[in-house]
Amino acid sequence: MKEISVYDIEGFNIGHEEDLAAATGCSVIICPKGGIAGVDVRGGAPGTRETDLLDPVNLVQKIHSIVLAGGSAFGLDASSGVMKYLEERDIGFDVSVTKVPIVSSAVLFDLGIGSFKIRPDSSMGYNACLNSERKIKYKDGNIGAGAGATIGKIAGAEYSMKGGLGTFALQVGDLKIGSLTAVNCLGDVYENGKIIGGALSADKKSFIDTEKIMIEKYDSKKNLFSGNTTIGVVITNAKLNKSEAKKIASMAHNGYGRAIRPAHTMFDGDTIFVISTCETDCDLSTLGSLASKVIEKSVINGVKNADSLCGFASYKELGTVLNIFKVSV
Numbered sequence: 001m002k003e004i005s006v007y008d009i010e011g012f013n014i015g016h017e018e019d020l021a022a023a024t025g026c027s028v029i030i031c032p033k034g035g036i037a038g039v040d041v042r043g044g045a046p047g048t049r050e051t052d053l054l055d056p057v058n059l060v061q062k063i064h065s066i067v068l069a070g071g072s073a074f075g076l077d078a079s080s081g082v083m084k085y086l087e088e089r090d091i092g093f094d095v096s097v098t099k100v101p102i103v104s105s106a107v108l109f110d111l112g113i114g115s116f117k118i119r120p121d122s123s124m125g126y127n128a129c130l131n132s133e134r135k136i137k138y139k140d141g142n143i144g145a146g147a148g149a150t151i152g153k154i155a156g157a158e159y160s161m162k163g164g165l166g167t168f169a170l171q172v173g174d175l176k177i178g179s180l181t182a183v184n185c186l187g188d189v190y191e192n193g194k195i196i197g198g199a200l201s202a203d204k205k206s207f208i209d210t211e212k213i214m215i216e217k218y219d220s221k222k223n224l225f226s227g228n229t230t231i232g233v234v235i236t237n238a239k240l241n242k243s244e245a246k247k248i249a250s251m252a253h254n255g256y257g258r259a260i261r262p263a264h265t266m267f268d269g270d271t272i273f274v275i276s277t278c279e280t281d282c283d284l285s286t287l288g289s290l291a292s293k294v295i296e297k298s299v300i301n302g303v304k305n306a307d308s309l310c311g312f313a314s315y316k317e318l319g320t321v322l323n324i325f326k327v328s329v
Contacts, residue, residue: 006169006178007137011035011277012235014180015132016144016165017124023114023310026069026078027144027165027180028128029233032091034062035275037104038245042253043229044266047073049105054273056242063102064091066273067128068145068165068182068231070110071119079105081125106271108184108229110148112157113310120145140166140305145182145231150312151303152198153186153228154210159200162314163189166302168294174237174280177287179252179294181232183302185270186210187262197303197315204313211261229269230256232298234291236274238282249274251288255295 007014011031018025039054049067053060065082069075083101086092092099111119128144138144146165153160163185169178183189187210188198195207234252252272256263264270272295308314 001170001172004169004171004176005137006167006180006235009169009176009178009235009237011237013132015128016138017128017131018144018147019118020142020147020309021114022118023148024070024110024119025144025147026067026075026120026124026128028082028125028132029066029180029235029275030129030132031064031275031277034064036061036240036242036245036278037063037273037275038242038249039104039271039273040246040249040253041271042264043268043270045229046269046271047076047107048271049076049079050102051104053102054104054242056246060093060102061242063104063275065101065103066233066275067103067105067125068233069105069107069120070145070148072107072109072111074119075107076105077122078120078125079103081122082129084122085126085129104273106231108145108149108182108231110184113148113150113312140164140301142307142309146302149182149184151183151185152188152210154199154213155208160312161197161200162306162309162312164302164306166298166300166305168297168301170290170294175282177234177236177238177290177294179232179234179298181230181295181298181302183230183299184228185230185260186228186265186267187260189299189303190259190261191300214262228267230260232272232295234272234274234294236276237279238276238287239278239280240276244284245274245276247284248288248291252291252295254292255299259296259299
């Protein structure tokens with residue numbers, strides 16, 4: 001098993017477009033020949049598009065793109081630009097008079113950072129597609145859907161940190177599997193059992209531990225809808241049908257559970273897609289284990305590689321100064 005770049009998995013074109021002044025953006029994963037896909041939505045506040053057709057009982061077997069975007073529900077508009085790009089290239093589900101591109105999407109809430117008046121739209125989605133043609137190996141962090149991502153919201157925006165978009169990929173023999181995840185969670189992010197990003201203490205020299213605060217205030221029904229949701233895509237060349245793709249998406253959520261605490265809250269719209277070019281045999285349970293691993297690592301990479309933005313401090317900024325964070329007790 002070796003680590004590879006997610007951008008080196010054949011059969012996919014990946015592009016990003018962002019507006020860092022407005023702190024928002026979108027990420028596009030295109031599968032020109034179509035890919036078998038599945039999805040699992042676990043959070044209580046999702047924003048999605050074309051997820052019902054991924055149900056194994058429904059007609060369409062392959063999709064052509066997955067879009068991750070900021071902008072909350074407004075950001076779903078980025079998918080229309082992706083559809084335009086694909087139709088221009090004769091990519092889509094053949095309906096005789098034309099080909100209809102099948103584009104699934106999930107969005108995160110980033111309206112509280114930068115400018116809420118600027119959201120991913122059709123032109124941003126189209127430009128992300130054009131960028132995918134350049135075959136760039138982007139650096140993780142404040143790119144695409146991770147541009148306006150923040151983490152650790154339990155004490156309010158003032159004590160939150162910058163999240164970002166992370167990637168991670170592995171190769172085992174002929175099998176390749178990787179992920180892209182935009183980390184914008186209510187909770188804290190962990191690596192090896194230690195918090196590396198999340199809700200800060202008043203002096204911003206330690207973490208307050210989101211789970212601890214929530215348990216202590218178990219009887220407080222506070223509205224925490226201040227900008228959450230982690231969204232991700234697992235891409236692979238494993239042979240899958242739609243039912244198996246959905247199962248892998250479900251197993252991949254274990255990666256959220258390992259890296260984000262708490263995950264899947266009522267104030268997050270946590271969603272994971274899986275899409276495959278279906279070229280390599282692989283045991284389903286093994287693939288699910290690898291999917292959870294690449295998701296976990298991509299979450300961590302998204303936080304560790306983000307830069308401070310719009311007053312939200314990053315791991316790179318605070319971690320360098322303090323070396324190791326401590327959890328407040």
